Amino acid sequence: MEKKSPEEKQQILVNYFKTTYDYNFDKISQFMEYAWPIYNMVQSSTQYWNGFNSSSISKFDIEWEKLARSKDFIQSQELVEDFYRELGIDVNFDELMKDGTLDIKFFDKNDPDNNNNYLAGNFQGSIGISNYHPYIEVMDQGFVLDASVYAHEIGHYINENFGRDTFGRELLTESVAHFFELLFADYLCESGYEYDGTISKRLVQYTLYHCSWDALYIFRLFILFLKYNDINEEKYNEDFGGTLFNDVIDRCYEVIIEKHTLRARIKYSIAFSLSIYMYIKYKNDKEFIEAVKELNDKMMKDYTIEELLTIIGITGFDNDNMKKILVSFESFKEMLIGYSKRSI
């Protein structure tokens, strides 16, 4: 593929925003209402973690040989089913497999390249609707850690509404799935897999933190486009400064045009703030699980974002509410530092 100049990339992004805006006006205008508040939330979260993330928590200091190998798929299945049962949520893998919802891809356990799959992030599952039927696709790579992906996808499945995606679900389902994934990490620790649970928590935080930076760049360009119907360096520096314009263009070009992950990045950036907030809230008061169940139920119906967030105790996007999120980050950080000290 021919390499594109920064100017070409910039023009392609402007055209991309124009066509998106023309063809999806309803959806985009719904989203626009929240562009600023979400931008502010993501910006505060990302800046709060800055420095801490790069120095102490990295995806690449994982000792792969220390990860527990699973006996078989049944072991992972039971871990996930028992985990959800304890929370009062009924999950039955056999039924999900029988009706064609759940599909598992098996990897050769003895293949050393399997570790590289984890490193490359090629171990995620997916969930969606195909031919009017929901599907969940996950992989068995022979690690106990595989089960955390199953727990995550089930976290989506319990608010799946057979393809009738509301705006509330679109924005919040990742937050719920990551919340359950974090809880499941604790469950792994309690079940004798402390290293794996610890790694799982770090991977969640690592991935979401990096997605948040991408989302921040996307929001900046999108906000510029809405304001000036154009994206250029002068306006960018006036409004945002800080990061080099060409770096932002490069990153957004890759994420939006090459990888087609604009929506995923935005949903993950919201999940970064909210899943950690929800996780700490649950750690402080187990009754909070009832609020999460109510959120699951209501996000499938036509509730507004404000109504949905109120259920979990976020009553707006002002400073007081932002503070609630940042305070929970503080607890989570301390937890991660504690874990990494123990695992050395």
Ligand SMILES: [Zn+2]
């Ligand atoms: Zn997800």
